[in-house]
Amino acid sequence: MLIVLSGPSGVGKGTVRKAIFDQPGNDFQYSISMTTRQPRPGEKDGVDYFFVSKEEFENNIQTGQMLEYAKYVDNYYGTPLKYIDETLDAGKDVFLEIEVNGAMQVRSKRPDGVFIFLTPPDLMELKQRLIHRGTDSMEVINKRIHKAFSEIEMMQNYDYAVVNDEVPNAVEKIKEIIRSERLRVTRVMPDYLEMLGDSNK
Numbered sequence: 160m161l162i163v164l165s166g167p168s169g170v171g172k173g174t175v176r177k178a179i180f181d182q183p184g185n186d187f188q189y190s191i192s193m194t195t196r197q198p199r200p201g202e203k204d205g206v207d208y209f210f211v212s213k214e215e216f217e218n219n220i221q222t223g224q225m226l227e228y229a230k231y232v233d234n235y236y237g238t239p240l241k242y243i244d245e246t247l248d249a250g251k252d253v254f255l256e257i258e259v260n261g262a263m264q265v266r267s268k269r270p271d272g273v274f275i276f277l278t279p280p281d282l283m284e285l286k287q288r289l290i291h292r293g294t295d296s297m298e299v300i301n302k303r304i305h306k307a308f309s310e311i312e313m314m315q316n317y318d319y320a321v322v323n324d325e326v327p328n329a330v331e332k333i334k335e336i337i338r339s340e341r342l343r344v345t346r347v348m349p350d351y352l353e354m355l356g357d358s359n360k
């Protein structure tokens with residue numbers, strides 16, 4: 160199963176995702192994105208992102224190595240295809256944390272994915288979270304808030320919307336969505352196998 164989490168900058172995607180991955184028994188694989196953005200203090204290459212130059216990113220696009228990519232506030236961000244294919248082929252679930260345009264590219268290539276939008280309680284709270292995080296200049300924060308308006312409009316193209324009021328609530332809601340989607344997949348599989356059996360008669 161492929162799970163996509165999107166939402167405006169500062170809503171808490173990284174925080175919620177890390178909380179999900181930190182829980183015992185978690186069996187998702189996280190897709191590490193590639194970006195041309197500069198690392199923030201504490202971010203590590205190959206852990207938070209693969210940090211590359213613009214030339215390297217464009218070369219990856221041209222050689223067909225990205226599942227999807229988008230420009231977001233002056234930088235490229237994208238999902239390397241190889242890891243996704245290898246993980247899904249190995250029968251494991253993969254978790255992508257990406258912005259809305261990239262998510263829609265994934266949706267057209269992998270319509271069976273589960274698309275979840277994380278939304279803030281309101282836009283003032285979103286701005287407060289970005290200021291409180293302290294990683295971006297006021298100019299970048301304003302660009303990200305501006306972008307949030309159009310991102311929130313895209314929410315209707317997702318399968319689920321989850322409000323990140325309190326982190327544990329959002330974590331539980333996302334885990335519940337994944338649990339019920341897994342049940343759906345396992346329920347559909349026997350029907351599908353039966354159908355294949357019928358067509359072999």
Ligand SMILES: Nc1nc2c(ncn2[C@@H]2O[C@H](COP(=O)(O)OP(=O)(O)O)[C@@H](O)[C@H]2O)c(=O)[nH]1
Binds near residue numbers: 172192227236
């Ligand atoms: N399309 C796409 N977007 C990504 C990818 N990785 C991260 N993003 C998104 O790019 C946006 C900016 O990310 P970042 O600069 O790390 O800021 P943050 O989300 O506020 O921590 C966020 O909406 C991310 O979800 C990716 O591989 N593809």
Ligand SMILES: Nc1ncnc2c1ncn2[C@@H]1O[C@H](COP(=O)(O)OP(=O)(O)O)[C@@H](O)[C@H]1O
Binds near residue numbers: 167326
């Ligand atoms: N539910 C929440 N309530 C209050 N603050 C939150 C919540 N979720 C995340 N935050 C804080 O908001 C800031 C942005 O969170 P982050 O996970 O970096 O967002 P994103 O990855 O969506 O940009 C961080 O300082 C984080 O600690």
